Amino acid sequence: MTPLNFVVANFIVSIGIFFLLVGSIGLIRLPDFYSRAHAVGKSDTLGIILVVLGLIIHEGLTLNSVKLGLIIVFVGLTSPTATHALTKAAYRFGLRAWVRKDGGGDNRSEHARGGAEDAGREKEA
Amino acid sequence: MDKYYIYLGVILTVVILIPLYRVLRGPTLFDRMLGAAAIGTKTMVLIVVIGFIFNRLDMFIDITLAYAVLNFIGTIAVARYLGAIRKRGK
Numbered sequence: 001m002t003p004l005n006f007v008v009a010n011f012i013v014s015i016g017i018f019f020l021l022v023g024s025i026g027l028i029r030l031p032d033f034y035s036r037a038h039a040v041g042k043s044d045t046l047g048i049i050l051v052v053l054g055l056i057i058h059e060g061l062t063l064n065s066v067k068l069g070l071i072i073v074f075v076g077l078t079s080p081t082a083t084h085a086l087t088k089a090a091y092r093f094g095l096r097a098w099v100r101k102d103g104g105g106d107n108r109s110e111h112a113r114g115g116a117e118d119a120g121r122e123k124e125a
Numbered sequence: 126m127d128k129y130y131i132y133l134g135v136i137l138t139v140v141i142l143i144p145l146y147r148v149l150r151g152p153t154l155f156d157r158m159l160g161a162a163a164i165g166t167k168t169m170v171l172i173v174v175i176g177f178i179f180n181r182l183d184m185f186i187d188i189t190l191a192y193a194v195l196n197f198i199g200t201i202a203v204a205r206y207l208g209a210i211r212k213r214g215k
Binding site for chain 2 (some may be wrong): 013020023033058064069071074081085090093095109
């Protein structure tokens with residue numbers, strides 16, 4: 001492996017890990033199920049595609065890199081589909097979206113938290 | 126060079142541990158399922174990196190493909206199951 005190859009692969013893997021980290025932080029920090037699904041569905045897919053692309057450049061042109069390309073195609077198809085199915089299930093279930101209260105205040109408003117909690121108790125489900 | 130993949134695996138493990146918070150104390154059931162799906166999707170990359178560490182990439186890639194299919198089917202099954210349930214009193 002040439003050093004240039006290694007540097008390029010390292011750079012792409014680093015960008016991918018950054019996107020994975022952003023998706024994880026968004027899953028914790030965002031106030032609502034729908035916004036969390038937004039964070040996970042997009043940035044995680046992009047992060048995984050970038051990391052596996054960097055690993056393909058590490059590997060070179062072999063059968064294994066072709067299989068890694070298959071993984072990229074599969075993740076690009078299935079990860080947004082799974083997130084969409086879950087979000088549609090939540091919408092049909094009647095989960096209310098988070099709304100910002102008028103007049104500011106903190107982001108996690110009482111109305112949104114109460115609405116989400118009364119809609120999605122595990123006991124009812 | 127060998128150390129590189131080990132460091133990559135450690136960083137990925139830390140990134141995977143973050144959504145566990147949402148799985149453990151998400152307010153709704155959908156949050157927990159979303160966190161579980163996110164963990165499964167990131168674990169695929171970790172399995173590929175483990176294949177690089179052990180120099181058995183051919184075997185671990187097949188494991189990764191099977192894991193991806195299982196994760197997708199599981200998430201779709203839970204989504205279908207929860208989509209059939211309506212909110213009470215509606």
